[in-house]
Amino acid sequence: MSQAISRTDGPPAPPGGGPPRTVRSAGIPLTPLTPAAAARTLVRLAVRGTAADVHLCGTATLADADRDPGLQRLLRSAALNLPAGGGTARTVRPGGRPAARVYGPDLLLDTVRAGQREGLGHYLLGQPPGAENAPAHGTATGTGTGTGTGTATGTATATGTGSPAGAGAGLTAEILVRYPDARVAGAAPLPGRTATADEWTALAARIRESGARLVWIGGSDTARQHRAAARLAAGHPAVYVAAGPAFTLVHGGARPAPPRARWQRWQAAALSHARFLRAAARERHRGRGPYRELVQLLADAEIDLVLDTAADDGAYVTGLRRAGYRGRVVSFEVLPGPREQLARRAAGDPGWSVLPYALGDGNGPDGGHRLDALWDAVTAPGERLFVRLRAPGHEDRLLEGAGAYAPDCVGLQTRGERCAPPPGYTAVPPPVPGDGVLFRQS
Known part of the structure; x- marks a missing residue:
């Protein structure tokens, strides 16, 4: 029988046992785990049938949470928050030393590799570019074949009107090439901002029917990923990981953007990082009064x-x-x-x-x-x-x-x-x- 963790119980204990260790950064509790320990923790939660929302928190996410009370509340009550960026990791200093950065693409691949022995199924939720408000219907199929020491073929059925690669078919092939014994139970696009409650319920039902215990949520809109992870974890017992742009990075990287777009992204990142530093400074100097x-x-x-x-x-x-x-x-x-x-x-x-x-x-x-x-x-x-x-x-x-x-x-x-x-x-x-x-x- 699956078991659920209350969203207010905090993160699980670290793999070595003992009480959960969290360090607050910009008002959000983060658990400083090494990348290998983070992968083992996800596998352990999935094997236990735990309902958990896991959030990779970079500086942009923490800066957004500082301005968005709803996102801040969500992250404070999450099952597990991990420092995903170098800036975040430097502010999380257990024992006086910066924490290790848990990089989304590496966490995905390390967890897939570690979960092969347990036969864990993975489900991929990603948003095709330009399909933020696309309704959740239609199908796309991707097949991956690997050669060398072994051959693996896997199929992922995705629902959505966006491209199959955006919905996870290309990532499925990449995973199966690297890890022939991995099991990708399904793939689908992330519901758009206008998705109805019925569409979310239908998605949860597909995840349940697939038997997947680990659900990876990727794309460019990280705030939607965090909200989707929390929403789905409250409805069906599995481990839901808001993994940022991990899908694109694992599948070969993003296409080069035009110079103007790169400049705009750099400006947005700089402003976001400045907001994060201000929030982190407030947290550091408040004390325990x-x-x-x-x-x-x-x-x-x-x-x-x-x-x-x-x-x-x-x-x-x-x-x-x-x-x-x-x-x-x-x-x-x-x-x-x-x-x-x-x-x-x-x-x-x-x-x-x-x-x-x-x-x-x-x-x-x-x-x-x-x-x-x-x-x-x-x-x-x-x-x-x-x-x-x-x-x-x-x-x-x-x-x-x-x-x-x-x-x-x-x-x-x-x-x-x-x-x-x-x-x-x-x-x-x-x-x-x-x-x-x-x-x-x-």
């Missing part, structure tokens, strides 16, 4: 919105921002003096709003405004809330005022310890001694 630890708690709970009640002059939110919290914030302050300072601090932050209210249960002159009455004005659909409150016991009034929306208040923080959490919540070790931090039980 209380705000840093709190921001990590918020990231682990996938918090999208922080409500700061009795916000005073906004120092709390400033601390969260400096520690790396990028989600929305709504601050509440009824006193005019502190609220003016608060508004000045929030003026340059488009994700920070200020309201002249106090939150509570709405009972009596000091009951404040009920959160359920402000819900549509304060929140967006699907957001997960964390509420910072002014004193112990105030969480009961806040939850009463939230009414039917109380379950959406995922976490609470009070200025002062509380003896017993409200029903449905559990206490976690607070980053600030004397505070109380509570999260709703899942």
